[in-house]
Amino acid sequence: MRAFFISFLVLVTTSSSFAALVPISSLQARATRYDSFLDCLEHAGLFPIWEGQPAYASDIAPFNLRFSWKPAVILYPKDTTDVAAAVKCGATYGVKVNARSGGHSYAAFALGGENGHLTISLDNLRHLSVNGSTATIGAGNRLGDVALYLWNNGKRAMAHGTCPYVGIGGHAGQGGFGIPSRAWGLLADQVTSIQIVTADGAIRTASKTQNADLFWAATGAGAYFGIITQFTTVTHKAVDSVAFSYTFGNYGAEDASRGLLAWQRFANDPKRPLDANLGLQLHVNPGGPPSGISFSVSGSYYSADVAKLNATMAPLLAELGKPTATTLQPQGWITSVLYYAGAPDVSGLNTTLAPDAHDHFYATSTFVSEREPLGKPSTDALMKYFYGPGVKSEVGWFIIFDLYGGQKSAIRSLGADYNAFDARDALYSIQYYGSFPCTVSDADGIKFIQGMKAALEQNQPKTVFKEYVNYIDSTYSAAVAHKKYYPTHTERLTAIKNKYDPERVFHNPQDF
Numbered sequence: 177m178r179a180f181f182i183s184f185l186v187l188v189t190t191s192s193s194f195a196a197l198v199p200i201s202s203l204q205a206r207a208t209r210y211d212s213f214l215d216c217l218e219h220a221g222l223f224p225i226w227e228g229q230p231a232y233a234s235d236i237a238p239f240n241l242r243f244s245w246k247p248a249v250i251l252y253p254k255d256t257t258d259v260a261a262a263v264k265c266g267a268t269y270g271v272k273v274n275a276r277s278g279g280h281s282y283a284a285f286a287l288g289g290e291n292g293h294l295t296i297s298l299d300n301l302r303h304l305s306v307n308g309s310t311a312t313i314g315a316g317n318r319l320g321d322v323a324l325y326l327w328n329n330g331k332r333a334m335a336h337g338t339c340p341y342v343g344i345g346g347h348a349g350q351g352g353f354g355i356p357s358r359a360w361g362l363l364a365d366q367v368t369s370i371q372i373v374t375a376d377g378a379i380r381t382a383s384k385t386q387n388a389d390l391f392w393a394a395t396g397a398g399a400y401f402g403i404i405t406q407f408t409t410v411t412h413k414a415v416d417s418v419a420f421s422y423t424f425g426n427y428g429a430e431d432a433s434r435g436l437l438a439w440q441r442f443a444n445d446p447k448r449p450l451d452a453n454l455g456l457q458l459h460v461n462p463g464g465p466p467s468g469i470s471f472s473v474s475g476s477y478y479s480a481d482v483a484k485l486n487a488t489m490a491p492l493l494a495e496l497g498k499p500t501a502t503t504l505q506p507q508g509w510i511t512s513v514l515y516y517a518g519a520p521d522v523s524g525l526n527t528t529l530a531p532d533a534h535d536h537f538y539a540t541s542t543f544v545s546e547r548e549p550l551g552k553p554s555t556d557a558l559m560k561y562f563y564g565p566g567v568k569s570e571v572g573w574f575i576i577f578d579l580y581g582g583q584k585s586a587i588r589s590l591g592a593d594y595n596a597f598d599a600r601d602a603l604y605s606i607q608y609y610g611s612f613p614c615t616v617s618d619a620d621g622i623k624f625i626q627g628m629k630a631a632l633e634q635n636q637p638k639t640v641f642k643e644y645v646n647y648i649d650s651t652y653s654a655a656v657a658h659k660k661y662y663p664t665h666t667e668r669l670t671a672i673k674n675k676y677d678p679e680r681v682f683h684n685p686q687d688f
């Protein structure tokens with residue numbers, strides 16, 4: 177079996193800690209070293225899987241099929257003690273280590289973001305419990321399973337993203353925005369303590385009062401400081417809501433630009449601060465005739481009071497005109513979770529019942545701050561792009577605006593340095609996403625999506641835009657990533673990295 181592993185070392189030629197092309201004379205020595213690494217894992221009672229073994233190809237398939245990173249080894253520890261043993265082997269033999277929770281990183285960073293790493297997949301760490309308003313969540317859980325468990329065990333709830341298959345490890349570790357986040361904060365903000373294996377193999381508890389620096393860093397920049405094996409979180413009473421959607425299928429580019437500016441003013445009108453129970457989005461994507469673009473204002477109001485929602489939305493609708501389609505749907509909590517998941521019933525939240533989907537895509541993001549909202553040149557250029565190249569493109573694209581801020585928002589109220597998440601001043605995020613059919617090359621598809629963002633950002637040249645790390649841009653170097661994701665926190669994060677992981681055991685191309 178080891179022969180496969182040695183041949184992997186010979187064949188792989190990309191740069192990485194574990195996979196540089198080496199002269200044959202030193203190959204045997206290296207192979208011996210890697211053999212010792214495998215021995216280390218096996219002596220710890222772990223079952224390393226490497227290239228050539230039957231499970232390897234399927235086990236390393238990323239969510240984003242644009243990538244094909246080859247870890248040296250992938251393994252599935254049964255508990256935190258196993259995780260610690262695996263990290264120690266990686267550290268001892270100089271193999272870089274990454275955790276995989278749900279595997280949904282846009283850059284496939286759970287597989288290293290380059291070849292030759294040790295991927296520790298947390299699929300077996302799926303324990304869940306609730307005690308009063310506190311939940312304990314194994315880091316291998318997916319969001320759908322967490323939501324379903326909380327609902328079935330005391331009608332509890334949390335704010336988190338919409339896709340059932342996204343893992344809690346990456347999502348909570350680096351933010352985690354959901355439609356109720358203006359009321360309850362990001363998923364990372366709802367975490368009260370973590371169990372984390374650090375680079376020395378120690379199993380630590382971190383919270384606001386214990387290893388507070390590690391806790392601060394791992395709730396916002398979670399991929400770089402250790403492997404979180406368990407989250408303790410607050411939960412909330414599950415609430416009813418009204419889902420709404422107003423679609424304007426007949427807008428031209430100028431209407432859409434005016435509409436976006438109206439949406440932005442509404443989002444942060446000092447005279448009419450929006451209720452924190454309002455989750456608000458704006459979707460723009462290819463649509464049917466007459467314009468070929470669909471412009472849609474949507475979200476959920478976390479109260480069953482339709483009249484109050486209508487009164488809240490009235491000023492915006494007065495500016496947007498008459499929608500071509502309207503939905504107003506009162507719904508219980510779990511129905512709302514299903515609505516956003518696009519799942520017909522609760523079985524759609526149980527991720528053990530059906531395999532995950534995959535996509536071949538590129539995505540990136542912009543945070544628009546409360547201080548520097550978009551001006552008309554930006555919104556005009558963006559809409560011109562959608563109604564021009566956007567209508568013609570073969571890329572399957574969409575763009576989502578998510579409201580984070582406004583005076584009453586819980587995300588905003590925690591203050592700039594609450595945890596490593598570095599965009600408390602954001603009024604809203606914009607995600608630009610494109611799936612590439614086989615007729616579109618990766619280079620062309622990426623250029624098309626980057627064109628949207630450039631249209632918006634380059635028409636506001638004085639603004640330094642931040643971005644959302646959970647929509648990680650695979651094209652960024654570490655230096656660019658730090659400026660975009662952690663502009664005010666990089667120095668502090670680097671110091672914490674130096675303290676807990678001086679040898680950069682946990683590493684991807686955007687590491688500190």
Ligand SMILES: Cc1cc2nc3c(=O)[nH]c(=O)nc-3n(C[C@H](O)[C@H](O)[C@H](O)COP(=O)(O)OP(=O)(O)OC[C@H]3O[C@@H](n4cnc5c(N)ncnc54)[C@H](O)[C@@H]3O)c2cc1C
Pocket residue numbers: 239274275276277278279280281282284285286287298315336337338339341342343344345346347349350351352353354398399400402403404405646647684
């Ligand atoms: C279909 C889809 C829908 C999405 N919807 C939303 C949304 O509504 N809101 C939102 O905010 N985001 C959303 N995202 C983005 C999502 O939050 C990120 O991709 C997230 O990082 C995925 O986490 P994961 O555990 O599934 O991914 P992984 O690929 O497993 O992990 C992502 C990163 O975190 C690291 N990591 C994972 N687990 C741990 C751990 N236990 N300890 C330390 N590091 C760890 C990995 O090494 C990797 O670097 C969505 C993504 C997809 C693909």
